[in-house]
Amino acid sequence: MRLLEYQGKELFAKAGIPVPQGRVAASVEEAVQIMREHPAPSVVKAQVLVGGRGKAGGIKFCSDAEDVKGPAQAILGMNIKGEIAKRILIEQRVDIEKELYLSITVDRASKKPIVIASAMGGMDIEEVAAKEPSAIAKYCVNTAGGYWPFIGRRVAKEADIPAAVTGQFVSILGKLYALFFDVGAMLLEINPLAITKDGKLIASDAKVDLDDNGLIRRADLEAWRTDLPDHELEQRARRTNLNYAYLEGKGNENVGVIGNGAGLVMGTMDAVRAAGGEATDFCDIGGGAKADVVRNAVDIVTADPRVKALFINIFGGITRGDEVARGLIAALDGGTWKKDRLVVRLTGTNEREGRAVLEAAGIVAVETMNEGAAKAVAIAKS
Amino acid sequence: MSIYLDRNSIVLVQGITGREGLYNANRMRAYGTRIAGGVTPGKGGQTIEDFPVFDTVSEAVARTSATVSIIFVPPPFAADAVMEAADAGIKLIACITEGIPVHDMLRAVAAIPADVRLIGPNCPGLVTPGQSLVGIMPGHVFSAGNVGLVSRSGTLTYEIVDQLTRAGIGQSTCVGIGGDPIIGTVFTDCLRAFQEDPDTHAVVIVGEIGGTDEEDAASMIARREFTKPAVAFIGGRSAPEGKRMGHAGAIVSGSSGTAQAKVQAFERVKVPVADSPATIPELVRSVMREPARK
Numbered sequence: 001m002r003l004l005e006y007q008g009k010e011l012f013a014k015a016g017i018p019v020p021q022g023r024v025a026a027s028v029e030e031a032v033q034i035m036r037e038h039p040a041p042s043v044v045k046a047q048v049l050v051g052g053r054g055k056a057g058g059i060k061f062c063s064d065a066e067d068v069k070g071p072a073q074a075i076l077g078m079n080i081k082g083e084i085a086k087r088i089l090i091e092q093r094v095d096i097e098k099e100l101y102l103s104i105t106v107d108r109a110s111k112k113p114i115v116i117a118s119a120m121g122g123m124d125i126e127e128v129a130a131k132e133p134s135a136i137a138k139y140c141v142n143t144a145g146g147y148w149p150f151i152g153r154r155v156a157k158e159a160d161i162p163a164a165v166t167g168q169f170v171s172i173l174g175k176l177y178a179l180f181f182d183v184g185a186m187l188l189e190i191n192p193l194a195i196t197k198d199g200k201l202i203a204s205d206a207k208v209d210l211d212d213n214g215l216i217r218r219a220d221l222e223a224w225r226t227d228l229p230d231h232e233l234e235q236r237a238r239r240t241n242l243n244y245a246y247l248e249g250k251g252n253e254n255v256g257v258i259g260n261g262a263g264l265v266m267g268t269m270d271a272v273r274a275a276g277g278e279a280t281d282f283c284d285i286g287g288g289a290k291a292d293v294v295r296n297a298v299d300i301v302t303a304d305p306r307v308k309a310l311f312i313n314i315f316g317g318i319t320r321g322d323e324v325a326r327g328l329i330a331a332l333d334g335g336t337w338k339k340d341r342l343v344v345r346l347t348g349t350n351e352r353e354g355r356a357v358l359e360a361a362g363i364v365a366v367e368t369m370n371e372g373a374a375k376a377v378a379i380a381k382s
Numbered sequence: 383m384s385i386y387l388d389r390n391s392i393v394l395v396q397g398i399t400g401r402e403g404l405y406n407a408n409r410m411r412a413y414g415t416r417i418a419g420g421v422t423p424g425k426g427g428q429t430i431e432d433f434p435v436f437d438t439v440s441e442a443v444a445r446t447s448a449t450v451s452i453i454f455v456p457p458p459f460a461a462d463a464v465m466e467a468a469d470a471g472i473k474l475i476a477c478i479t480e481g482i483p484v485h486d487m488l489r490a491v492a493a494i495p496a497d498v499r500l501i502g503p504n505c506p507g508l509v510t511p512g513q514s515l516v517g518i519m520p521g522h523v524f525s526a527g528n529v530g531l532v533s534r535s536g537t538l539t540y541e542i543v544d545q546l547t548r549a550g551i552g553q554s555t556c557v558g559i560g561g562d563p564i565i566g567t568v569f570t571d572c573l574r575a576f577q578e579d580p581d582t583h584a585v586v587i588v589g590e591i592g593g594t595d596e597e598d599a600a601s602m603i604a605r606r607e608f609t610k611p612a613v614a615f616i617g618g619r620s621a622p623e624g625k626r627m628g629h630a631g632a633i634v635s636g637s638s639g640t641a642q643a644k645v646q647a648f649e650r651v652k653v654p655v656a657d658s659p660a661t662i663p664e665l666v667r668s669v670m671r672e673p674a675r676k
Binding site for chain 2: 143184266288
C-alpha cells in the first residue's frame with residue numbers, strides 16, 4: 001500500500017523525523033482556513049502517487065489566506081497523468097541549502113533491510129545510479145543486530161554527507177529504521193532530505209510503501225486506504241479480499257482473465273496477448289478457493305464493460321476443480337454473464353469432477369491454456 | 383538421485399489439524415511421502431486420521447526422527463512456525479503459507495541456521511517424482527526423469543510440468559521457491575544443487591517479473607558455476623509497470639525487474655527463453671542434444 005506524501009509525513013513526524021509544518025486540505029475553504037491560522041510563505045502540493053507532479057503544475061506557492069485560493073482551485077481536481085488530486089498539502093516553505101537522499105527498502109538478494117544514501121538528492125535515485133553510481137552508498141543491515149549508530153556514520157561517510165550534519169543524519173536514520181519495522185514498510189524514502197540554510201536536516205518529501213501482508217498487525221494504517229486513488233473495481237475487490245488489478249494501457253483490452261496463482265494468471269495474460277487480445281485485469285482467486293470466491297471474481301471482472309470475453313484458467317493444486325466449477329455455475333445462474341462468452345480451462349486436482357459439473361450446465365472446458373486464450377480472443381472480437 | 387528430497391525423507395506437517403493441513407497430509411501420504419505426523423500447539427496427544435499430533439516440533443522430532451517439515455500455519459503465526467522447526471533441528475522446511483508479513487520473514491531468515499534449507503514461503507513446495515512430494519502440487523502431472531525444474535510460480539509450474547510429462551520428459555526434482563520478496567531459497571541455490579546431482583541432466587528455470595533472481599541465475603551461468611543445459615520461461619511479459627500482480631514479489635519498478643531485462647540476461651548466456659509453456663518441451667529436447675556450453 002503506497003501512501004500519499006501527507007500520510008508518510010504524519011508517520012515521519014510521529015517517529016521523530018523532522019518535517020516541515022503543514023496540513024492537508026480537501027477544499028479551497030479548508031485551504032483558506034489553514035492559511036488564516038498559519039500565515040507564512042507556503043507551498044501547495046498535489047497529493048498524488050504518480051511522479052512528476054511538479055512538472056505537471058501540481059506544486060504552487062502562496063503567502064496568505066487570499067492568494068492560496070488560486071493555487072488550491074487549480075490543483076484540487078487536477079488530472080496528473082491519469083490520477084485526480086483529491087487533496088493538497090499546504091506546507092511552510094523551507095530555505096534549502098542542499099538536497100540529500102535517504103531510503104530504506106527490502107533487499108531481496110541479501111534478504112535484509114538496505115539503507116541507500118546519497119549527497120545528490122532531489123532527483124530520481126535510479127537516474128543518479130545510472131549517471132554517477134559512486135555517489136550512492138548502500139548498506140545491508142543485519143536484521144538480528146538491528147540499527148546501531150556506526151551504520152549511520154559509515155553510510156554518511158561513504159555517501160559524502162557534509163560532516164556538519166552527520167550527527168543529525170545518524171539520528172534520523174535510526175528513527176527511520178525503527179519506523180521501517182514498526183509499520184512493516186517495503187520502502188521509506190526521503191527525497192530530498194533537505195539541509196536548511198540554518199544547518200538543519202528536514203524531510204522535504206515522503207515516499208512510503210507498506211507491505212500489504214504486514215497490515216494484519218497495523219489495522220490502524222488500513223484506514224488510510226480510502227484516500228488512495230484506486231479503481232472502483234479494485235476497491236470492491238479489496239473489500240471482498242479478492243486479488244484483482246484493473247489493467248489499462250493501449251485501450252484494446254478485451255478479455256477478462258481469472259486464474260488461480262499469480263504466475264498462472266500472468267502467464268494467461270501473456271497468452272491472451274500472444275493470441276492477439278489484451279487482458280482487462282489480473283484476477284487471482286488464490287489457492288484453495290471455494291465456490292463463493294469464484295462467484296465474486298466473476299461478478300467483479302465482468303462488471304468492467306470492456307470485457308468482451310471471459311477466460312477462466314484453473315490448474316488445480318490446492319484448488320479443487322469441482323469447487324471452482326460450482327462457483328462458476330452459481331455466478332452464471334445469479335448474474336448476467338452469458339456462457340457463450342465464457343471459456344474455461346480446468347485441469348489438475350479434481351478435474352474430472354469439475355468438468356462433469358460444467359458439462360451438466362452445458363459448458364465444455366478446453367484442454368490447454370493457448371487453446372483457451374485463442375478461443376477467448378476470437379469470442380471477444382466476434 | 384534428486385535434490386533436497388527423496389523416498390527416505392521423514393516429514394512433519396505443521397498445522398495438520400487445519401483444513402489445508404489435513405487435506406494435503408492425506409494427499410502427500412497417498413503419493414508415497416513418509417508423513418510421520420503433525421504439530422498443532424494445544425492438540426498434542428490426539429490422532430487425526432491415523433496421524434499422531436504433537437504440541438511442539440521439538441517433541442515431534444524426538445519421537446519420529448523427522449528431518450523435513452511442511453507448514454500450513456496461518457500468516458500471523460507462520461514465521462514463528464518456521465523458526466520453531468529450525469530450532470528443533472528440522473533441515474528442510476517448506477512453508478506453503480501465503481500472506482506472511484515480509485518483516486516476519488526478514489527476521490526468520492536472519493534467525494535460521496545456515497544448514498537449514500527453507501523453501502518459500504508462499505510456495506507450492508517440492509517434489510521428487512515417484513519418491514516424495516512435500517507440497518500442494520497435483521502429484522499426477524509429475525513423472526520421474528532427468529530434468530530439474532525450479533520456479534517462482536506455483537500453478538504455472540503445474541502447467542509446465544504437465545507439458546513436460548505429456549511430451550515424455552520426466553523430472554528429477556521440481557522446486558517451487560515461492561513468489562514473495564523474501565524467500566529462503568532462490569534460483570542460484572537450486573542451480574548449485576542441480577549441478578551436483580548426477581541424475582539431473584538439464585534444468586527448466588521458471589521466472590517472473592520483479593526482483594533480480596533471474597539475472598543472478600544468468601550471472602551464475604556466465605561464471606560457469608552452473609554448466610548443464612537450461613531453458614527459461616518468464617511470466618508477466620504483458621504486466622504493466624508499478625502494478626502489483628498478486629505475488630508481492632511480482633512488481634515492476636522503474637527499469638528493474640522487467641520481463642525484457644530477464645529475457646535478455648538469459649539470452650546473453652545462451653539459455654533459450656520459451657515464448658509459451660507449450661514450447662518448453664521442444665526447447666528442452668534441443669538443448670539436451672547440443673554439446674555442453676563452453
